[in-house]
Amino acid sequence: xxxxxxxxxxxxxxxxxxxLKAAARRDExxxxxxxxGTIFDLPSVREWTHKESLDNDEISRFSRQLxxxxxxxxxxxxxxxxxxxxxxxxxxxxxxxxxxxxxxxxRLGIVDYDPVEASNLQRQIVxxxxxxxxMKAESAKATVNRLSxxxxxxxxxxxxxxxxxxxxxxxWDIVVDATDNVATRYLLxxxxxxxxxxxxxxxxxxxxxxxxxxxxAGGPCYRCIFxxxxxxxxxxxxxxxxVLGVVPGIIGCLQAxxxxxxxxxxxxxxxxxxxxxxxxxxxxxxxxxxxxSPTCAICGKNPTITDLIDYVQFCGAAPTDKTPAQTLLPDDxxxxxxxxxSVRMGAWPHLLLDVRETVQxxxxxLPNSLNVPLKDLERRLTDVEQAARxxxxxxxxxxxxAKDALPIYVVCRRGNDSQVAVQLLRQHGxxxxxxxxGGLERWASEIDPDFPTY
Amino acid sequence: xxxxxxxxxxxxxxLLFNNEKEKTVTLPDTFTPALATLKDLxxxxxxxxxxxxxxxxxQGDTVRPGILVLINDADxxxxxxxxxVLKDDDTIVFISTxxxx
Ligand SMILES: [Zn+2]
Numbered sequence: 406x407x408x409x410x411x412x413x414x415x416x417x418x419x420x421x422x423x424x425l426k427a428a429a430r431r432d433e434x435x436x437x438x439x440x441x442g443t444i445f446d447l448p449s450v451r452e453w454t455h456k457e458s459l460d461n462d463e464i465s466r467f468s469r470q471l472x473x474x475x476x477x478x479x480x481x482x483x484x485x486x487x488x489x490x491x492x493x494x495x496x497x498x499x500x501x502x503x504x505x506x507x508x509x510x511x512r513l514g515i516v517d518y519d520p521v522e523a524s525n526l527q528r529q530i531v532x533x534x535x536x537x538x539x540m541k542a543e544s545a546k547a548t549v550n551r552l553s554x555x556x557x558x559x560x561x562x563x564x565x566x567x568x569x570x571x572x573x574x575x576x577w578d579i580v581v582d583a584t585d586n587v588a589t590r591y592l593l594x595x596x597x598x599x600x601x602x603x604x605x606x607x608x609x610x611x612x613x614x615x616x617x618x619x620x621x622a623g624g625p626c627y628r629c630i631f632x633x634x635x636x637x638x639x640x641x642x643x644x645x646x647x648v649l650g651v652v653p654g655i656i657g658c659l660q661a662x663x664x665x666x667x668x669x670x671x672x673x674x675x676x677x678x679x680x681x682x683x684x685x686x687x688x689x690x691x692x693x694x695x696x697x698s699p700t701c702a703i704c705g706k707n708p709t710i711t712d713l714i715d716y717v718q719f720c721g722a723a724p725t726d727k728t729p730a731q732t733l734l735p736d737d738x739x740x741x742x743x744x745x746x747s748v749r750m751g752a753w754p755h756l757l758l759d760v761r762e763t764v765q766x767x768x769x770x771l772p773n774s775l776n777v778p779l780k781d782l783e784r785r786l787t788d789v790e791q792a793a794r795x796x797x798x799x800x801x802x803x804x805x806x807a808k809d810a811l812p813i814y815v816v817c818r819r820g821n822d823s824q825v826a827v828q829l830l831r832q833h834g835x836x837x838x839x840x841x842x843g844g845l846e847r848w849a850s851e852i853d854p855d856f857p858t859y
Numbered sequence: 860x861x862x863x864x865x866x867x868x869x870x871x872x873x874l875l876f877n878n879e880k881e882k883t884v885t886l887p888d889t890f891t892p893a894l895a896t897l898k899d900l901x902x903x904x905x906x907x908x909x910x911x912x913x914x915x916x917x918q919g920d921t922v923r924p925g926i927l928v929l930i931n932d933a934d935x936x937x938x939x940x941x942x943x944v945l946k947d948d949d950t951i952v953f954i955s956t957x958x959x960x
Binding site: 636 | 911
């Protein structure tokens with residue numbers, strides 16, 4: 406070798422060494438845990454070096470799988486050499502990351518933007534009470550690190566969106582959709598089609614779960630099955646509809662199982678199929694879906710989507726499972742929590758109408774309120790009128806009060822449904838109806854810190 | 860005797876239909892055997908069975924986006940969707956897709 410060639414090689418090695426040191430420093434940098442979800446830089450993901458054989462530690466650690474004909478040494482080696490990205494460290498992602506790490510998946514990425522909240526712990530078992538306030542991706546990584554030193558875990562404390570999704574997904578072999586909203590589901594689907602990755606998708610609500618593998622082995626993508634997103638008002642999220650914790654847990658376990666089957670070479674059972682889990686009856690049912698669509702906007706013959714689009718606009722909903730605050734009423738048809746508080750303090754005669762679902766009303770309510778769920782309001786207007794008359798009559802028994810003068814305050818959880826209710830009441834002649842802006846959540850934060858939130 | 864159809868609801872669709880997951884209905888004589896299609900069944904369900912707002916179930920003359928329909932266990936796309944001709948004893952499943960996690 407010539408002196409020049411040796412010098413050039415030394416230079417190249419120096420550069421590589423510096424790059425590796427810089428990457429190592431980034432890994433060591435203490436992470437600031439932000440409860441309000443500050444955007445972090447994407448972690449640098451170095452190339453995953455494949456192994457040719459298992460070492461002794463791996464043999465004893467994964468012996469129960471090595472003994473299985475379906476996995477064996479070759480399958481276990483494939484798990485070790487596979488990288489899996491789990492998007493969402495919530496109810497689905499929690500068991501998924503734990504089983505994937507435990508099974509010997511070599512490298513595991515976890516994407517989440519939210520901090521751990523106490524109300525998550527009923528189902529998101531990768532976190533615990535000591536982690537409340539910590540970023541979910543960091544918390545899940547900490548659990549994985551404690552569970553297994555055989556898994557290289559990388560946390561993305563980042564909201565995955567059109568601008569970064571391709572960069573996030575590109576280094577990974579298999580993607581798990583463990584998200585909680587429609588916009589991110591379309592985003593992940595499109596990014597996986599563009600990047601050529603299988604998408605193991607799960608979802609859950611209340612007592613129901615669903616599972617499908619998209620964009621794999623010639624099967625359909627999410628858009629082939631659902632070309633148009635559901636109207637936002639028809640989408641129920643877990644923070645409104647509720648979810649029994651073990652239900653996403655079961656679906657998340659099945660997602661881990663399908664990832665392991667794909668990675669080890671066994672193959673998935675859910676391409677072009679959807680598993681429906683009905684926890685109420687304990688029934689699992691698998692349905693056959695239509696095949697890959699030649700006219701699909703992203704995976705069809707002449708795709709109209711060749712780059713990621715604006716998914717918030719496409720779905721008409723933000724990438725979150727929280728319901729956003731709406732403003733439907735003019736200010737003079739609303740009352741603030743403070744104003745309503747003085748109405749209560751002054752004992753002004755009025756009816757407080759609570760339009761939440763009865764299951765929510767049963768959790769907590771303000772004293773002396775009448776519960777009529779919004780969907781029943783129109784056919785129970787006479788009940789409302791009667792109760793309002795009774796409440797008003799406490800002060801002015803002798804005087805008949807006109808319907809359009811009955812004082813009615815309407816409350817709900819966050820101040821959205823209460824506005825719809827006031828609109829309906831005013832259409833029916835209750836012209837003094839007002840809602841309480843911000844609902845009981847704001848009541849708890851501004852007026853009564855002892856009032857429960859859920 | 861009118862056509863007998865077995866309806867099933869899953870994934871929360873049952874909340875739109877009196878919280879019943881299964882219902883067997885006998886269609887009125889206006890449903891002519893060998894002619895009546897799914898396109899006729901959907902508005903009949905909306906007018907006779909639906910317990911919630913119509914837009915949670917239908918958009919135009921079809922189901923709203925986000926609802927999967929199965930005819931005798933097969934994706935309705937494979938069966939002609941709205942043009943599918945109803946047969947006695949058919950099972951039709953409506954599945955609301957879930958997005959939570
Ligand atoms: Zn497609």
